[in-house]
Amino acid sequence: MSEHLDHEHEGGPKNDYEEHHIVSPAVYATIFAALLVATGLTVGASYIEMGVFNPIVAIGIAVIKATLVVLFFMHVKYSSKLTKLTVGAGLFTFLALIGMTLSDYISRAWGRW
Amino acid sequence: MPDSPAIAHDELETGHPAHPSYQRHHFATMDQQADATSFAMWLFLLTEIMFFGGMFTAYLIYRNWYYPAFVAGSHQLSIFWGTLNTGVLISSSFTMAMGVWYAETRRKQGLVLCLIATFVLGLGFLGIKSIEYAEKIEKHHVPGLHYSVKSFVDPASDKAASEYGDKPLALDMARHTELYFFLYFAMTGMHALHMIIGICILGYMIFRARAGDYTDGHISFVENFGLYWHFVDIIWIFLFPLLYLISRHA
Numbered sequence: 001m002s003e004h005l006d007h008e009h010e011g012g013p014k015n016d017y018e019e020h021h022i023v024s025p026a027v028y029a030t031i032f033a034a035l036l037v038a039t040g041l042t043v044g045a046s047y048i049e050m051g052v053f054n055p056i057v058a059i060g061i062a063v064i065k066a067t068l069v070v071l072f073f074m075h076v077k078y079s080s081k082l083t084k085l086t087v088g089a090g091l092f093t094f095l096a097l098i099g100m101t102l103s104d105y106i107s108r109a110w111g112r113w
Numbered sequence: 114m115p116d117s118p119a120i121a122h123d124e125l126e127t128g129h130p131a132h133p134s135y136q137r138h139h140f141a142t143m144d145q146q147a148d149a150t151s152f153a154m155w156l157f158l159l160t161e162i163m164f165f166g167g168m169f170t171a172y173l174i175y176r177n178w179y180y181p182a183f184v185a186g187s188h189q190l191s192i193f194w195g196t197l198n199t200g201v202l203i204s205s206s207f208t209m210a211m212g213v214w215y216a217e218t219r220r221k222q223g224l225v226l227c228l229i230a231t232f233v234l235g236l237g238f239l240g241i242k243s244i245e246y247a248e249k250i251e252k253h254h255v256p257g258l259h260y261s262v263k264s265f266v267d268p269a270s271d272k273a274a275s276e277y278g279d280k281p282l283a284l285d286m287a288r289h290t291e292l293y294f295f296l297y298f299a300m301t302g303m304h305a306l307h308m309i310i311g312i313c314i315l316g317y318m319i320f321r322a323r324a325g326d327y328t329d330g331h332i333s334f335v336e337n338f339g340l341y342w343h344f345v346d347i348i349w350i351f352l353f354p355l356l357y358l359i360s361r362h363a
Contacts, residue, residue: 028214
């Protein structure tokens with residue numbers, strides 16, 4: 001938001017909307033390549049026997065991929081504080097709901113597995 | 114005062130400052146309108162996260178309860194098709210992102226091409242998904258009256274199960290594979306429904322983009338549709354490892 005305000009003072013009240021941050025094709029291409037590499041990595045990792053770490057690595061890579069999509073394809077890195085807060089609040093609520101549900105299921109039959 | 118979409122208002126006629134024709138009267142600036150629209154889109158996506166989140170949570174809990182059944186069920190999925198589809202979907206996200214860039218830089222030709230590419234890749238994803246669904250139907254792995262546990266009580270009779278060296282499951286555990294496939298179809302089916310809705314909207318956008326829309330400086334629709342399309346991509350980014358990959362060695 002602050003950058004928009006600066007522009008208003010400099011350029012007068014023409015179309016402010018044009019001045020929003022434009023992510024360059026080079027950034028998109030880099031993220032695209034990174035996502036393809038990460039997909040290859042996660043498939044490759046699933047062929048390696050790692051015991052309990054197989055799901056952890058798979059979900060870890062998925063989280064990294066999702067973060068790249070949210071930050072760059074969805075422009076959150078360049079968005080207003082309102083958007084960032086919205087995304088953060090959504091993620092927090094989601095994790096809280098999943099966390100509470102899972103902790104309930106884990107603890108109900110505690111010691112009787 | 115009626116809101117005319119056709120012409121930008123002139124200050125003298127309307128008694129308020131001139132503004133682009135696509136700016137609604139209840140917004141002070143175009144910036145405010147764009148921010149409000151994008152905020153609304155994000156709020157909608159948060160409800161979508163909660164919607165899919167419920168299914169992800171159910172999957173996690175049932176996978177822990179009926180672990181052998183979920184492992185055996187997961188072995189029925191083809192990692193080849195899953196990986197290919199992930200590549201197709203990520204590519205469509207890339208073409209969509211490029212479409213937003215073409216709209217931002219007001220290049221009609223590029224925008225139309227990107228939207229068409231996204232449309233085609235989306236259809237490609239659904240095509241591959243239908244190949245996978247057809248195999249499930251043939252093997253009676255669709256939950257319901259015709260569900261068959263044969264692949265799980267007698268893995269030697271099933272190509273995919275014998276490749277993994279699956280041990281036969283007891284009948285009560287084998288029946289829980291139906292729950293795996295229920296969640297598989299619920300999650301991938303809801304994902305596919307989102308793709309179908311997205312593809313329909315893409316078709317509409319291709320028509321409007323050809324007529325010169327979105328490249329006149331008013332890109333909210335393309336931008337917010339992009340958010341939706343990338344969101345659908347993110348859901349698949351999590352579905353793919355959870356359904357296809359994590360049970361390979363279990």
